[in-house]
Amino acid sequence: MADSIRVDTEPPYEVRIGRGILGEVAPVVASHTSAVLITDSRVAELHREALQGMDEIATCALEPGEQTKSLACLERVLSFMAREGLDRASCVITLGGGVVGDLGGLAAALYMRGITFYACPTSLLAQVDASIGGKTAVNLPEGKNLAGAFHQPRGVWADTDVLATLEEEEWCSGLGEMLKTALVGGERTLAALEEGAQALRARDGESLETLIASCITIKARVVAADPDELDGRRVLNLGHSFGHAIERVAGFGKIPHGIAVAAGLALALDCSRRSGVLDDPGLFERTARLAERLGLPQSLRALREQTGLALDAGQLAESMQLDKKGRQGAVRLVLVRAPGKLIPGVEADPGLLAEVLA
Ligand SMILES: NC(=O)c1ccc[n+]([C@@H]2O[C@H](COP(=O)([O-])OP(=O)(O)OC[C@H]3O[C@@H](n4cnc5c(N)ncnc54)[C@H](O)[C@@H]3O)[C@@H](O)[C@H]2O)c1
Numbered sequence: 001m002a003d004s005i006r007v008d009t010e011p012p013y014e015v016r017i018g019r020g021i022l023g024e025v026a027p028v029v030a031s032h033t034s035a036v037l038i039t040d041s042r043v044a045e046l047h048r049e050a051l052q053g054m055d056e057i058a059t060c061a062l063e064p065g066e067q068t069k070s071l072a073c074l075e076r077v078l079s080f081m082a083r084e085g086l087d088r089a090s091c092v093i094t095l096g097g098g099v100v101g102d103l104g105g106l107a108a109a110l111y112m113r114g115i116t117f118y119a120c121p122t123s124l125l126a127q128v129d130a131s132i133g134g135k136t137a138v139n140l141p142e143g144k145n146l147a148g149a150f151h152q153p154r155g156v157w158a159d160t161d162v163l164a165t166l167e168e169e170e171w172c173s174g175l176g177e178m179l180k181t182a183l184v185g186g187e188r189t190l191a192a193l194e195e196g197a198q199a200l201r202a203r204d205g206e207s208l209e210t211l212i213a214s215c216i217t218i219k220a221r222v223v224a225a226d227p228d229e230l231d232g233r234r235v236l237n238l239g240h241s242f243g244h245a246i247e248r249v250a251g252f253g254k255i256p257h258g259i260a261v262a263a264g265l266a267l268a269l270d271c272s273r274r275s276g277v278l279d280d281p282g283l284f285e286r287t288a289r290l291a292e293r294l295g296l297p298q299s300l301r302a303l304r305e306q307t308g309l310a311l312d313a314g315q316l317a318e319s320m321q322l323d324k325k326g327r328q329g330a331v332r333l334v335l336v337r338a339p340g341k342l343i344p345g346v347e348a349d350p351g352l353l354a355e356v357l358a
Contacts, residue, residue, distance in 0.1 A: 003213050007132060007152070008224035015132060015156040015220065017213050022120060022159045025093065026053035032091040032116065036084050038077060038104035039095040040064040043122050047162045051095065051120070058084045062100065066253035069099050069138045071147065077107040091116040091154075097123035097170070098130035098257065102145070105136030109151030119153040123166060124174025125258045127158040128181060128215040133223040133233075139252060143322045144244040150228055158216070160209055168295075169256055175200060175294040176258030178215050180265055183287070184235050185218040186340025190290075197293040234344035238334040239264030241348075245319035246300075250309050262296035263303040270356045271348065272335040279338045300357065313357035320353070 002018025016024065029035045037059040039048065044061040060080045062068045081092070094104035094117060101119050108117035121131035137148025166174075178200075182193040192214065193200075199207040219236070226233035242264030247255055269287055272278045288298035297303035304311050320331045331348040 003209070005213065005216050005220050007220040009134065009152050009227045011152075011154070013152065013154050013156065015158060015216050017127070017158045017160065017209060017216065019161045019209075020050075020159060021157050022047070022050040022162075023052040025051055025118065025120060025155075025157055028118065028155060029054065029057070029091060029093060033087055033089040034085065035091045035093060036060060036081055036086060037093045037095060038062070038100055038107065040068065040097070040100050043096040043100070046165050047095065047122055050159065050162065051093075054093075057093070062103070064099075066099060066139070066247070066257070069103050069252075071138055071140070074103060074107060074110075074138050077103065078111060081107060081111050086111065086115065088112050088115060091118060093118045093120060095120040095122060096126070097121070098126045101126050101131050102135070102137050102148070105134070105151055105153065106138060106148055109136055109149040114151060116154050117151070119156045121156065121158055122162045123170055124163055124212075125170070125177050125256075126174075127160070127163070128174060128212055129177040129219060131156050131158065132216060132219045133236075134227065135229075143248060143319070144252075152227070158212065160212065163203070163208075169259070171203065172295045173256035173258030176256075176260075176262035176265075176296050178211065179287070179291060179294060179296065180236075180238050180261055181215040181218050183238060183265065183336060183339055184222065184342060185214070187338075189214055189218060190339045194290055194293075197290060201293070201295060231344075235334055235342040237344070238336070238342060239266075239268045241320050241331060241333055242267040242300075242316075245316045246303070246311060248319045249311055249315045250307070254309070255303070255307060259296060259303070262291055262294075263300050266291065266297070266299045267356050268333060269336055271333055271352060272337070274352060274355070275335065275346075275349075277335050277337055277343060279341070283336065283338065313354060316357050317350070317353050320348075 041061045042064040092108040119131040134152035137145035140146040182189040243261035246260040
């Protein structure tokens with residue numbers, strides 16, 4: 001049975017979660033004058049057919065991977081849409097991970113100043129996080145997601161059947177964002193993730209759907225309260241200033257996003273602990289233990305060892321300055337007081353940053 005979670009933005013939309021639900025998309029798309037499907041070649045090969053009744057829809061299958069989130073690929077997709085004759089009443093369907101969702105969503109936001117898009121996230125990370133909330137973007141060589149727009153999808157279908165084909169590394173990447181969401185959500189979600197950690201690693205169906213749904217519920221709640229990230233939504237960036245810098249210094253595509261974020265969470269907690277804002281210093285070790293059980297790096301050092309990459313402290317600090325969350329050169333972090341109690345926008349002390357990144 002499929003679950004439905006409403007995202008109360010303007011206009012609101014439903015996120016459907018369940019097994020074999022991609023067949024629901026065709027009738028919705030049929031109400032538009034025309035449509036294109038944006039996907040990547042790997043996902044197209046594995047799951048294009050699950051979108052029953054959509055064989056005729058023009059498909060743009062991009063190269064899989066983070067490098068695809070570029071201005072060059074965005075231009076390719078926009079030209080594809082124009083050549084297919086899309087008009088203002090047409091729609092875009094994205095089928096893929098966060099890369100396809102972010103890029104396809106941005107193309108929909110820009111084409112004729114904005115047309116409808118529907119998201120069919122196929123990676124764990126995209127199902128629990130990237131497909132909800134309307135943040136769309138491409139990367140610039142200078143940094144992650146530097147060119148983007150807010151453009152909410154009009155419907156999301158998270159079909160859990162497609163997750164079976166995810167590579168282990170991509171699975172863990174999704175678990176990284178789930179760990180972040182649990183810290184944002186609060187003690188109950190964190191405890192549920194601890195309880196479900198083993199089943200999650202084993203991709204156990206039943207608890208998986210429940211945990212995915214609870215992450216989506218948290219994200220939907222935070223997004224609805226602040227769709228344009230003017231204030232409260234910034235808590236969702238927990239670990240991301242570090243994570244984005246790690247991704248950039250490693251070279252986009254070398255370290256999956258959620259794995260970089262997991263190391264970023266450890267660093268954000270370390271900063272919280274060292275600056276004395278953490279209510280219970282035990283949360284640092286507790287999160288590290290959970291990360292380990294989920295197959296995630298518990299620290300920057302662990303990530304360096306795991307990847308064999310130097311991830312130089314100076315380069316990471318420099319990259320953080322460029323991160324779009326920085327204001328006039330100051331690096332701003334989300335710090336943690338306790339699960340569910342986060343402090344966004346804290347200006348990071350350069351000395352402290354150098355210590356935790358060493
Ligand atoms: N918009 C947001 O709010 C938001 C939130 C978090 C992350 N993101 C972005 O999302 C991106 C990361 O997303 P991602 O981890 O999904 O990466 P991705 O889209 O690159 O997908 C990872 C890999 O998994 C493959 N894949 C996807 N679904 C599959 C399936 N069902 N079976 C087999 N292989 C499959 C893809 O082909 C790709 O090779 C980053 O660019 C990140 O910045 C956006």
